[in-house]
Amino acid sequence: MDITPPAEERILQAALRRFAVDGLGAPLRAVAQDAGVSAGLIIHHYGSRAQLLEACDQRALEVTRDSKQEVFSGGAGVMLAQLAEAERYAPVVGYVLRRLQDGGPLAIQLVEDFAAHAVEYFAQGEEAGVINPSRDPVARARVLTEMALGALLLQLPAQRDQLDLEELPAWLRGYTDALLVPLLELYTVPLLTDSSMLDAYLAARPDADRTTPTTDGKTP
Amino acid sequence: MDITPPAEERILQAALRRFAVDGLGAPLRAVAQDAGVSAGLIIHHYGSRAQLLEACDQRALEVTRDSKQEVFSGGAGVMLAQLAEAERYAPVVGYVLRRLQDGGPLAIQLVEDFAAHAVEYFAQGEEAGVINPSRDPVARARVLTEMALGALLLQLPAQRDQLDLEELPAWLRGYTDALLVPLLELYTVPLLTDSSMLDAYLAARPDADRTTPTTDGKTP
């Protein structure tokens, strides 16, 4: 029943897994050993280490894009947690975290993706009447996405230098669970008691109001 | 006028700077060259590369602890931005970012520190009547801190693989400025239109209520 995939695919999966566990700095030879091939073969198929990472990036992007049915505004973090539940995808989720940690074009791309999706998602919620409108929906979605993703990223150091993919789903679930109540509270009852701070800051810089331009006489 | 500090201190400053610019993986020899000494001397003074990093950690911790006068609930991110304004501290701020990125005990320690300070800060605000109370102030402070710090961390990849310490203050300021309006809005008008989500989730798990224990008949 265990038909082994062709070497090229086996390498990519091993790479995803190993990079997730040990970080993107993991040596090629470790990947090779995991895939049961020689280091040379990786180069033969992918050209170079950098290109192997690119292949991993693309795979990660595909997987995350194919699973953009979030649950609620817990946002990107929750989505990743859900995705990891399907243990088949745990390596990809781990890799995504590592990639966000390490930077590179994909990191930006991913955040962009998630943020764009959040915009759409919030717009739906707004129409349904469960989410309050914003003076700048795009900025709001971006901030919330970056915060959710960033907070998740900040949990990474708490793990050992090695990520345990077996426990990753449980760990992510535990984290999102702990996060959820304070977050929901924050989304329900505002942090600040009145709008004086916002008003003051808005009055101090009468610059951008891209959605509703020109005249608004809201400053008291 | 340019009295050069003793070599040991010069090494530490060079290390802070170089690690901030190139990441914690920067070679010892690069640090040595910046400090105008040989690589061997670094080992002679600090024992090993790992211990040099520990020394950097301790220095960073001291500096951040000595400057914990935040302005408002923009939180840790804003504080770091302010600290970087004093260009003298830019290397330390850069190092802190790199360290948060890389993990390790200090990363946890720093978050802990910031979160603890946020608790205190929020409590003051609550007493002053500008901040709404929370059912779990510690959790709230932690979440907000992790989010602010994490979001900042997520901006790092957007920079090149090298951090430009000259531009770091301006960059941080630009980021916090862009962040501020959406964030203030989020803190003023809640994301969700009603408390149904929070209520539902709270009803589903009648577990922790650490601050006000025993009986509270708040679930409708």
Place this chain on the structure above:
DNA sequence: ACTACGGCTGAACGGGTGTTCAATAGGCTA
């Protein structure tokens, strides 16, 4: 059956790393 070819290997190369160590220079003490 012979050839050609693509997947694949293992050894080797070249570069970069942290660390060691013998040796030097310089200032303090006796």
Place this chain on the structure above:
DNA sequence: TAGCCTATTGAACACCCGTTCAGCCGTAGT
């Protein structure tokens, strides 16, 4: 002055890394 301790160096060592390359092997084509 003689001795000694510390700061400092530069070369060397041992290791790990990505990449190269010559060659092996099995299979498909003729």
